[in-house]
Amino acid sequence: MDDGDEGDRFADAIRILLLIAAVAEELDPAAAASAPRGAVAVLYAEGRLQKLDFWLRNPDYLADELLNDYERCLTDVEERAHAPILLDLAGEILDSDEPEVCSIPMVRYLFGAFESLDRTLSVLVAPRLLVVTQRRTAHRVLQDNYYLTERGREVAAQATAQFPELRWYTERALLVKALADGSGHSALALRRRQYLQRDYAETPLKEVIPSIAARARARLAQLRAADVEEPVA
Structure with a gap:
């Protein structure tokens, strides 16, 4: 293995650790009783991890989904006040070079964006920053679960303290x-939402899902222009 390959694996491991540390659910007493030693939070299901990682790796798709939520809020009297926040968040991404600089493309497979995480996870599992368990039958794995340990939480906090650029x-x-909380927690709900993106859904199997940065920026400009003409109440 060359040094570049090793560096990429370490960078992927940091990204996955920070992602899980941010999104994992705190263990309630019942879940803690059956959790691995030292676990403090859990993210259920590899499919869900892959879908969340897609949005983290593709800021243009994340921003476009924020624009989708913005437009939905405009039609909901109770949620309308939140719409400007969503527009600002999408603008923060799309007004910068984030979609180009921070993008890590993924390949589309039958169930959506996917990348094997075995080697990446091994970097985190060996020092017990994460513990991966499986729910399975005699014949196949039904679900992988990713437990964040207290040590993993500490390392995530230390990494962002020592290297502020990782706070992104x-x-x-x-x-x-x-x-994701607004879309439904299951991998299926997230997959369905991501497949509503035309460019994502129409990507041929085993090919890289293309950037939508240009389209998202054009859409942002149109929505901003409409907002100026008819400000959100």
Whole structure:
């Protein structure tokens, strides 16, 4: 393995650790009783991890989903007051070079964006920053669960304290979590939402899902122009 390959694996491990640290659910007493030793939070299901990681790795898609939520808020009297926040968050991403600089493309497979995480997770599992368990039958794995340990939480906090540039991952992961919370927690709900994106859904199998930064920026400009003409109440 060359040094570049090793560096990429370490960078991927940091991203996944910060993502899980931001989005994992705190263990309630019942879940803690059956959790691995030292676990403090859990993210259920590999499919969900892959879908959340897609939005973290593709800021243009994340921003476009924020614009979708913005337009939905405009039609909901109770949510309308939140619409400007969503427009500002999408603008923060699209007005910068974030979609170009921070993008890590993924390949589309039958169930959506996917990348094997085995090697990346091994970097986190070996020092017990994460513990991965499986719910399975005699014949197949039904679900992988990702337990964040107290040590993993400490390392995530130390990493962002020592390297402030890593805080971007935590900030965006929290935004991804909020988006997912509004979409439904299951991997299926997130997959359905991502497949509503035309460019995503029409990507041929085993090919890289293309950027939508240009389209998202044009859409942002149109929505801003409409907002100026008819300000959100």
